[in-house]
Amino acid sequence: MxxxxxxxxxxxxxxxxxxxxxxxxxxxxxxxxxxxxxxxxxxxxxxxxxxxxxxxxxxxxxxxxxxxxxxxxxxxxxxxxxxxxxxxxxxxxxxxxxxxxxxxxxxxxxxxxxxxxxxxxxxxxxxxxxxxxxxxxxxxxxxxxxxxxxxxxxxxxxxxxxxxxxxxxxxxxxxxxxxxxxxxxxxxxxxxxxxxxxxxxxxxxxxxxxxxxxxxxxxxxxxxxxxxxxxxQLLDSFQSTIENLNDTADIIEESLDAVAKRAITIIDDNGISYKISEFKKVNNPKAYLFEMFKDYGFTEWNDVVALLDAQSGKQVLSNSHRLIKHREHIILTEIKSENFESISILESDAKVETLFGVLLFDEADAIFDNSNNVIYVDRDKVVFPLELRTWKEGDNFYPLGMKGKKKISKYLKDEKLSLVDKENTWLLTSNDDVLWVVGKRADNRFRVTDETNNILKIELN
Structure with missing residues (x-):
């Protein structure tokens, strides 16, 4: 012994x-x-x-x-x-x-x-x-x-x-x-x-x-x-090997951090977007993709590599995440299992918590802000309760500033939204009519005009 x-x-x-x-x-x-x-x-x-x-x-x-x-x-x-x-x-x-x-x-x-x-x-x-x-x-x-x-x-x-x-x-x-x-x-x-x-x-x-x-x-x-x-002396030799491998891992980590810093363009609640061009610049894209995404459960690495040249909308799935090709980017997003239920908003509600932020409702004397996260509507045209829900096929609205009706699906496509952004698009509706594609475009039918007596301000925080 x-x-x-x-x-x-x-x-x-x-x-x-x-x-x-x-x-x-x-x-x-x-x-x-x-x-x-x-x-x-x-x-x-x-x-x-x-x-x-x-x-x-x-x-x-x-x-x-x-x-x-x-x-x-x-x-x-x-x-x-x-x-x-x-x-x-x-x-x-x-x-x-x-x-x-x-x-x-x-x-x-x-x-x-x-x-x-x-x-x-x-x-x-x-x-x-x-x-x-x-x-x-x-x-x-x-x-x-x-x-x-x-x-x-x-x-x-x-x-x-x-x-x-x-x-x-x-x-x-x-x-x-x-x-x-x-x-x-x-x-x-x-x-x-x-x-x-x-x-x-x-x-x-x-x-x-x-x-x-x-x-x-x-x-x-x-x-x-x-x-x-x-x-x-196996354990001595093994310890030396482990130390050498950890030194090598440190070098790889530095290289990965450098590529990630150049590649990542957006990090938000919907996922992380990576510029495809940065992966194509390196000598071995598959190795970088593996190291970058291995902790998210992906196993079909040839399919992941193929995303670099795939058509927009192509996906590779793991049990918990997705990699989606969108134009010049790959988007990493979590697969969400929860079913989104609609939210009913009463006339008395001044503040409503949602999955993507807080909706605030208040009276206004005039229009002061034209950002995507704030809309002003004719209060007398709004029928309560309002409904907040995700969009579905067949939905349409009359985009503010445009003439005529447009399908929501066509509007989102024209806006060049990624699949992830489309899936996370919500509608605020009044009596089944779209009042607001939340955070994107209000509906022309509820706009404030010279005839408007009461203005309702709706803000997303």
């Missing part, structure tokens, strides 16, 4: 002597790591995500030894019958021993997985992190500590590698990700377990960790040992 202490490997003949030093060596190294790299954890309130396994128990012991202010948070996923309940009891006892607060949450993980069509592992992950975030927000904890270590980092790298990924999937688990912090990443599983054994630290073994059912376990038990046999 070999012990890895982040710097050297030792044979069996050295282990007996070294074991006596493990508590102090690991504690000293851990304390130095906190002081050098994670100093912000001092004087803050922390949650330690604890399963009862050796990694999270050792993390808790180490944090107690250096006097960090923390509470424990344990998830009982109810997947292993009495074993899950025994884990919960163990964590409660550990909290008593450490004299810290403990929070325990029970989940029906199988029901959640079935309802949301998730694997058990993904369901547990979502439940766990959602609860941690809720706990931190409600009770004002600053950071959530997890016990991921060097071997977890290697396994995650291999999982991403086998499934196919971009560079970001090969840069390892970040030590800090928002308010999630992983203080044990510099330490190997062997060092953590040796530390626990030599100092009589008790922990719980999860029986599912020995199963080959999950990819991570297959890699842990079958692949990683072979890699370590080939290269006894």
């Amino acid at each position: 070999f012990f890895y202490d982040n710097y050297h490997f030792y044979s069996n003949k050295d282990c007996e002597t070294l074991s006596l030093l493990y508590f102090y060596v690991m504690l000293k190294t851990f304390k130095k790591h906190i002081e050098t790299n994670l100093e912000f954890l001092n004087d803050t309130r922390l949650i330690i995500a604890i399963s009862g396994g050796v990694d999270s128990v050792v993390l808790s012991e180490l944090c107690k030894s250096i006097n960090l202010d923390f509470a424990l948070a344990h998830c009982n996923f109810n997947l292993r019958a009495e074993e899950s309940n025994a884990d919960e009891d163990f964590v409660s006892e550990l909290a008593d021993q450490l004299d810290v607060e403990v929070f325990i949450q029970n989940f029906d993980t199988q029901a959640y997985a079935d309802e949301h069509k998730r694997s058990i592992q993904m369901a547990a992950r979502e439940l766990r992190y959602d609860w941690f975030a809720e706990l931190a927000e409600q009770l004002q904890f600053d950071y959530i500590l997890t016990a991921h270590h060097a071997d977890d980092n290697l396994e995650t790298f291999l999982i991403n590698f086998t499934r196919g990924t971009g560079l970001n999937g090969l840069t390892g688990i970040p030590v800090v990700n928002d308010n999630i912090v992983r203080p044990l990443l510099p330490f190997s599983r062997e060092v953590i377990e040796a530390h626990a054994r030599e100092h009589n630290i008790m922990w719980r073994e999860d029986s599912s960790n020995s199963s080959r059912k999950y990819l991570r376990n297959k890699l842990r038990h079958e692949v990683v040992p072979i890699l370590k046999e080939i290269n006894p």
Whole structure:
């Protein structure tokens, strides 16, 4: 057997002597790591995500030894019958021993997985992190500590590698990700377990960790040992590789930021617009498109590239977003699942909240503003209640300043609006007649004339 202490490997003949030093060596190294790299954890309130396994128990012991202010948070996923309940009891006892607060949450993980069509592992992950975030927000904890270590980092790298990924999937688990912090990443599983054994630290073994059912376990038990046999300093080599890849990722990020800065023309509630010409200037448009849009769930990258030369209106969909070609731009927009219901506006309403702003209604003595977001109409021609709704095929109106009637669809096309803008066009109607294409054009039938006695001002803020 070999012990890895982040710097050297030792044979069996050295282990007996070294074991006596493990508590102090690991504690000293851990304390130095906190002081050098994670100093912000001092004087803050922390949650330690604890399963009862050796990694999270050792993390808790180490944090107690250096006097960090923390509470424990344990998830009982109810997947292993009495074993899950025994884990919960163990964590409660550990909290008593450490004299810290403990929070325990029970989940029906199988029901959640079935309802949301998730694997058990993904369901547990979502439940766990959602609860941690809720706990931190409600009770004002600053950071959530997890016990991921060097071997977890290697396994995650291999999982991403086998499934196919971009560079970001090969840069390892970040030590800090928002308010999630992983203080044990510099330490190997062997060092953590040796530390626990030599100092009589008790922990719980999860029986599912020995199963080959999950990819991570297959890699842990079958692949990683072979890699370590080939290269006894595998974790050292891996850490160097991760550092090199992260350096490369920084360079790529700078290049992406430069292209994005030149390409993005509009950011608003409807989405983000990118100039196609900026993607065509680079040597490998597909690579830039992938890095720019990979976090939005797109998978058909050849179709995304084809948008650069597609006709206006062409779309590529993911589960959550769309990329739409509009003239010389690509528009990224979220797919909205809600059904827009119409809003009824009474004569007594002076202020109406909408999805796209606030409508204000007031009397006016004269016309002072001709912007798209303000209209003045003949109050005596308006029939209440007004209706605010999205436009539909067959709608028409008499555009102010133009002669005759025009279909809304034709008007929007003539205005050269994108598909996204068309979908987010609302109408204010009076007795089924269009009073205002909101934010765009008023209807001529309600205009203020010399015959008008009462003026109604309608403003979009």
